[in-house]
């Protein structure tokens with residue numbers, strides 16, 4: 065996880081915890097494998113988007 | 119261990135020393151010329167090479183072979199494909215194939231409140247559709263454009279990454295990671311309000327400018343974070359607007375969130391490299407307050423004064439005027455390198471870089487020869 | 503009647519609200535063209551104050567940009583009442599940012615200061631090719647050509663532009679001034695310009711000297 069996401073406050077960015085809360089179907093699944101992947105692509109998208117403005 | 123691996127290790131150690139305030143074995147060097155220069159140096163077509171990246175491997179090979187540098191000379195570059203697919207207006211290819219950034223306004227003055235309420239929402243919903251034509255329109259069209267752009271960008275980056283890995287393996291460069299971010303005020307200025315727009319905002323609605331900088335700070339921190347803060351590398355932050363502001367506007371609007379950004383990154387254990395563009399001499403006391411070992415690459419100013427004021431706490435770089443390479447004789451160019459080495463190298467904390475990047479090459483001019491002479495000179499005479 | 507001294511000071515202070523209120527009130531009185539001229543002159547004097555403060559490092563580039571914007575807004579409001587008055591121009595200048603360079607802030611600042619000082623300014627915009635400079639020079643026969651550029655490659659473009667002016671046989675009939683951060687004495691010599699500056703106010707003085 066990068067810094068700053070706790071204060072993102074955006075409907076286009078979810079931390080893993082926020083994501084999980086929205087997706088009860090993941091309960092009981094191997095979240096230790098799922099979490100880093102979901103987070104990784106959330107962050108890749110963030111970096112891509114921000115690079116469009118730098 | 120092969121010689122090349124040993125060389126990489128040695129160079130990595132130089133930068134580790136440099137970044138932690140220890141005197142390295144010698145003054146580390148980064149070639150100021152960029153990919154555009156390299157393509158022209160290889161005699162190839164700028165536009166074609168940036169679209170067909172397979173052309174770039176021999177370009178980099180020749181470039182790395184002929185110019186001494188401790189770091190891979192293919193820093194942050196813009197590749198045209200995803201900009202094209204997104205219908206970019208802020209970054210476009212010029213007729214000569216040069217990726218350039220015309221002045222744009224992504225955020226209107228009356229949208230400050232919306233931005234302050236949620237910067238990232240505002241970026242996605244308002245700013246990007248305004249600046250990137252393919253992100254404006256039917257959701258389906260936007261989704262397709264974004265997917266294609268994201269994919270081509272990741273393919274392009276991966277390809278450039280393999281070239282970089284090959285060059286590192288062949289030439290033994292230091293292996294450093296980098297993240298790019300901006301001071302909140304500069305971010306508000308560059309693609310959002312424009313240089314002109316922000317200059318008016320500072321006088322018309324300073325409170326909103328200040329609130330917007332605060333609001334966007336967490337995004338700037340996040341953008342500037344390396345995948346792993348303890349890895350060898352740095353957050354690169356080019357600084358734009360401060361020299362154009364009055365002292366009191368700088369103190370009230372630029373400095374507070376900029377300082378927080380640097381401090382937050384430093385607390386995470388990251389090295390930060392500031393590209394201190396234009397002339398910051400009147401702000402040296404402010405710069406002094408920044409965390410120890412912050413790297414500051416200067417464009418203009420008085421190297422002696424900077425060494426004196428910041429040289430014991432921070433890492434100084436830059437100052438070498440690349441225009442001299444265009445207009446000077448070889449001897450003048452080398453003399454200038456010597457002059458800066460004499461001032462800035464004693465006691466360590468000096469990284470040889472130029473005052474700006476060399477973004478083009480006039481084939482008939484003296485730049486190639488002068489640049490090579492300077493790099494060689496610093497390499498040979500920069501040992502401690 | 504509008505207090506011209508207060509107006510001049512307001513322009514010097516870059517006090518937008520006061521300026522706009524004064525100008526709008528003035529225009530509402532349906533003034534004569536001659537009176538409007540006086541108002542323009544007062545604004546120009548205010549711009550001179552801005553230039554001074556800039557040279558004294560009290561104002562910076564951001565303030566100059568804002569000043570330029572204020573001035574052009576003001577002139578726009580005054581235009582309807584100004585029309586019909588013949589204006590005496592002190593000289594004419596063709597300006598442009600040279601080929602390959604898109605930076606125009608410095609050029610615009612110089613342009614608006616030159617205009618405020620009574621020059622007829624033909625602005626060719628950005629990324630201006632040597633031939634575009636030549637064409638315009640043939641057309642309007644200016645006393646001065648001002649080239650701007652901040653990229654290092656601008657030096658090369660400036661060189662080609664002077665060369666093109668030479669080839670077109672125009673070089674001897676104009677003075678050439680170059681501006682922008684990378685210009686210096688060496689560059690000026692190599693390019694074959696008559697003067698260089700990294701300061702718009704200073705550049706303006708040079709130009710005023712040429713047309714005296």
Ligand code: B12
Nearest residue numbers: 218219604605606608648650653654681682683700702705
């Ligand atoms: C603002 C800015 C931009 C803005 C430009 C907005 C605009 N509408 O002009 C934006 C963000 C769009 C931009 C884009 C780019 N920029 Co830029 N930019 C700058 C910056 C920060 C300030 C330049 C500026 O406007 N200065 C303020 C003005 C007022 O100063 P000035 O031009 O010197 O003008 C004064 C005097 O010289 C004089 N003057 C100027 N012209 C004239 C003409 C005459 C006739 C006279 C008498 C006087 C005169 O009057 C002015 C007031 O006193 C500089 C940093 C720097 N140190 O200069 C980089 C800088 C110039 N940019 C740079 C680069 C690389 C770029 C890009 C290529 C980036 C990219 N890859 O896309 C693009 C340019 C594309 C292109 N082809 O031009 C580099 C250039 C490096 C190099 N080797 O040449 C710089 C130096 C940054 C850096 N340190 O690396 N940039």
